[in-house]
Amino acid sequence: MPIFQSATYEYSGELGYHDVRYLRTNNTPTQLALQAKLAALEAAEAALVTASGMAAISTTLLTLLSAGDHLLAQSCLYGGTHDLLTRDLPALGIRHDFIDADRPDSWRDRLTPNTRAVYVEAMTNPLLEVADLKAVAEFARAHNLISIIDNTFASPVNFRPIEAGFDLVVHSATKYLAGHSDIIAGAAAGSQKWMARVRQMVIYLGGSMDPGAAFLLIRGIKTMGVRLQQQCANAMAVAKFLEQHPKVAHVHYPGLKSHADHALAKKQMKGFGSMLAFDLKGGLPAARKFCDRIQLFLLAASLGGVESLVVLPIYSSHYKMSARELAAAGVTPGTVRVSVGLEDAHDLIADLQQALA
Numbered sequence: 550m551p552i553f554q555s556a557t558y559e560y561s562g563e564l565g566y567h568d569v570r571y572l573r574t575n576n577t578p579t580q581l582a583l584q585a586k587l588a589a590l591e592a593a594e595a596a597l598v599t600a601s602g603m604a605a606i607s608t609t610l611l612t613l614l615s616a617g618d619h620l621l622a623q624s625c626l627y628g629g630t631h632d633l634l635t636r637d638l639p640a641l642g643i644r645h646d647f648i649d650a651d652r653p654d655s656w657r658d659r660l661t662p663n664t665r666a667v668y669v670e671a672m673t674n675p676l677l678e679v680a681d682l683k684a685v686a687e688f689a690r691a692h693n694l695i696s697i698i699d700n701t702f703a704s705p706v707n708f709r710p711i712e713a714g715f716d717l718v719v720h721s722a723t724k725y726l727a728g729h730s731d732i733i734a735g736a737a738a739g740s741q742k743w744m745a746r747v748r749q750m751v752i753y754l755g756g757s758m759d760p761g762a763a764f765l766l767i768r769g770i771k772t773m774g775v776r777l778q779q780q781c782a783n784a785m786a787v788a789k790f791l792e793q794h795p796k797v798a799h800v801h802y803p804g805l806k807s808h809a810d811h812a813l814a815k816k817q818m819k820g821f822g823s824m825l826a827f828d829l830k831g832g833l834p835a836a837r838k839f840c841d842r843i844q845l846f847l848l849a850a851s852l853g854g855v856e857s858l859v860v861l862p863i864y865s866s867h868y869k870m871s872a873r874e875l876a877a878a879g880v881t882p883g884t885v886r887v888s889v890g891l892e893d894a895h896d897l898i899a900d901l902q903q904a905l906a
């Protein structure tokens with residue numbers, strides 16, 4: 550699919566404003582081709598691409614919710630989403646309550662007459678907790694709520710939420726879908742009915758995708774299947790190595806039997822992903838030393854790309870949290886988050902070995 554680097558297109562009989570082919574209206578050839586691919590990947594009737602994952606998330610939430618509405622959201626959300634819910638949506642009259650995704654029996658107590666939707670993530674950052682996602686979709690259906698899931702950490706290769714009963718899926722396509730850490734992109738998918746409304750909203754909010762990014766996302770998606778397969782295998786090898794290392798207190802990877810949600814992840818997902826975290830016994834000094842010494846892994850935010858990355862949650866996603874908040878989130882000052890890429894697993898393990906030594 551070539552890049553059609555044009556903001557506007559000659560008329561070919563269109564009569565209404567929303568039929569005019571223009572980049573912001575998401576109906577140009579590169580965008581349409583990509584949206585069809587994403588809908589197919591998510592087994593959804595329709596999909597929309599956006600300029601970033603946050604554009605997909607904010608546009609979707611602002612489409613579904615208006616003043617007076619209430620949202621149930623999984624605690625421990627992606628930082629940008631958390632801030633949107635807690636800082637910005639309340640100013641628009643949209644309230645939320647957090648739910649403990651591990652305790653389905655507690656969700657009903659959080660319902661209010663104005664609850665419209667429930668929002669969860671496929672896996673949490675950085676401890677890779679996995680909720681009973683089918684139960685979330687069923688709960689939503691039973692209480693007439695719209696169910697939304699951020700499927701970034703699973704990717705459509707490992708989990709297909711629409712098939713599990715969710716109404717809407719959002720993605721940071723910056724991560725696994727694009728896969729090469731070279732673009733910012735987002736996506737939303739769901740029924741024709743919902744996606745028509747989300748598309749209307751993105752036309753006004755303006756977070757539409759550029760054709761250059763769409764081209765790279767199309768190219769990235771072509772190799773997503775094999776990338777994910779190899780990244781998951783590499784992550785498993787890395788997790789197993791770390792688990793037996795004397796300086797490591799705990800490894801959080803849903804592919805390991807020691808992970809609290811291993812059985813649930815195995816039941817729901819085709820693969821366990823390439824994200825993991827581990828806690829160093831030596832705490833923050835050890836974590837900082839580890840980051841100084843590591844060579845093949847790059848010290849950088851983001852995830853899901855071909856290159857392996859490490860980051861310390863206390864200096865990124867969990868920055869400025871108090872000791873109590875950190876403890877509640879299960880994150881320690883010595884926690885290292887890892888995104889495992891496509892390098893040779895032996896090279897990755899050798900690098901971890903020397904950095905830990």
Ligand SMILES: *Cc1c(COP(=O)(O)O)cnc(C)c1O
Pocket residue numbers: 601602603604627629670699701702720721722723724733734735
């Ligand atoms: C990165 C990320 C986002 C935000 O995506 P951007 O493409 O950076 O806007 C949202 N949710 C999750 C789970 C993410 O990892």
